[in-house]
Amino acid sequence: MTADVAALKNGGRVQTRFPPEPNGYLHIGHAKAVCLSFDIAAEFNGKCYLRFDDTNPEKEDSEFIEAIRKDVSWLGYDWAALTYASDYFQQIHEFAVQLIKQGKAYVDDSSAEQIRVHRGTLTRPGTESPNRMRSIENNLMLFEAMRKGKFDEGHCVLRAKIDMASPNMNLRDPTLYRIRKVSHQKTGEQWCIYPMYDFAHTLSDVLEGTTHSLCSLEFEDHRPLYEWFVAQCSVTNQPQQIEFSRLNLMFTIMSKRRLKNLVDEGHVEGWDDPRMPTLSGMRRRGYPPSAIRDFSRRIGITKKKNVIQMGSLEFCVREKLNENSQRRFAVLNPLKLIIENYAEGEEELLDAANHPNRSELGSRKVPFSREIYIEQDDFMEDPPGKFYRLRPGGEVRLRYAYIIRCEEIIRDSSGDIVTLRCTYDPDTKSGDGINQRKIKGTIHWVSARHAERLEVRLYDRLFLSPNPDQGDVSFVDSLNSRSVEVVKEAALEQGLSEANIGDTFQFERLGYFCVDTVYSEPGQPVFNRTVTLRDSWAKIEKQALASVSNR
């Protein structure tokens, strides 16, 4: 494909475009097209335009235009020009008139129903409309009347005169213009006739100098029509349409209409809900745009139907985040732990690296005291063999602090564990090197007195089914009811309350988190979990569970 582009060389010039219809928000599938269009243009020192295909004023809205501009910029792309199909309405209209004059287009006042019947079926050729042989003068007059609003919506259309017997339905005298007495967000009341997609899109490509018109597979059948239009009007620019397959991701959906359903029916909080596969959702979730670009590059471009695993995207996200995120401690489900041989009022500041592999990012001081919180998951009363965190009578290292031993479990009246009584070994302080005792497990912790209690939101896949779009169950029925978990009072390391929007952290052993743009208040950030860390312990647990149930 790239070789094609290189070989063809429209006079050495390469120009592409990303042509969204402003009727929804961009999603990760669009990102594939955005990246491809911009990257390939850049690769050949060409240009890429952002062009809004705004030919259907009924469905389109300027809210979407703004959102799309923002998303494309966020991805890191600068368009050579921002255009609208509506910029070309005048020229498109002139070209339509020219087609009529050449006897290649006619006004048809058959009803929509009649036109449908006349079009024939997939296996049966269509029949010609009685209006097909209207005189050029008559057509010109009628089209002008259409333009002037003399007819009601649906009264008639302008059609290209191609071939009603073509095995390709798109060539059976496709509609060029229809009447829509609707105000357009760009052109207002200027027009009451609007060009159809194929016509407007091809002409826009020709007029603005597109050389390679990249689009998705379902337009393959439209290519002969695209080429027909180009052949009729082409003089200077001969754009070529090239198709590639859309992106599909497991456990989510990519249909704009269905995503809109989720929003409209309140299954999610909006287009930018962190669980949405939209770019705005991913931005809010904390996905770096560079990760999305990298992902688009890695998945490749073909004409093959594909459904990519989430893990592939998450790998790219983790890779960027691992490199750039400072480390912090956070305890999501606190279990109190009292270190009995550590003096009551005592506290000390321990050194903790901001990044284990990047010393240039420095370190911070973390307060340590007699009472700390650890993760409930990091203690098991009766653990399986490979568990090397804390257990009764067992030892574990508190990261950047000391080795502790669990001496006693304190329970409440209902028998639930409320506190762990422990002792610490003063000779095992991190960095001291006095006692080089090796110990298998290391867990994170937060000093109880210094903990900042803040909200953390954990996200899981939005759908339970790997392919929510197909199968007998409707996509709404396969929604994951536990796709978001709000932890109201997580115990976070001191200082995290000063985190700002845009900050990302790795909470050690838990995952990558970012400051939410919607729920955060000054001094009171809410953290979104962008993605978990790779977790081989979870895998071991899962396997153990599976082998038990197999017996």
Add this chain to the structure above:
RNA sequence: UGGGGUGUAGCCAAGUGGUAAGGCAACGGGUUUUGAUCCCGUGAUUCGCAGGUUCGAGUCCUGCCACCCCAGCCA
């Protein structure tokens, strides 16, 4: 049963007549005060199937099979 497409490992994907790249996942090992990161290693006698051409076929030919798209005055 018309037309247009697509079939290479669990998921992607190179390959264009000279003996199956790469990534993700999985699995094994090493380093590690994050069960993270990092590092090393392990997969296709075979490319939807069946024939054929050729010294040689994922690549060429023939036939078949499977799946996707098309009958908006949507894009």
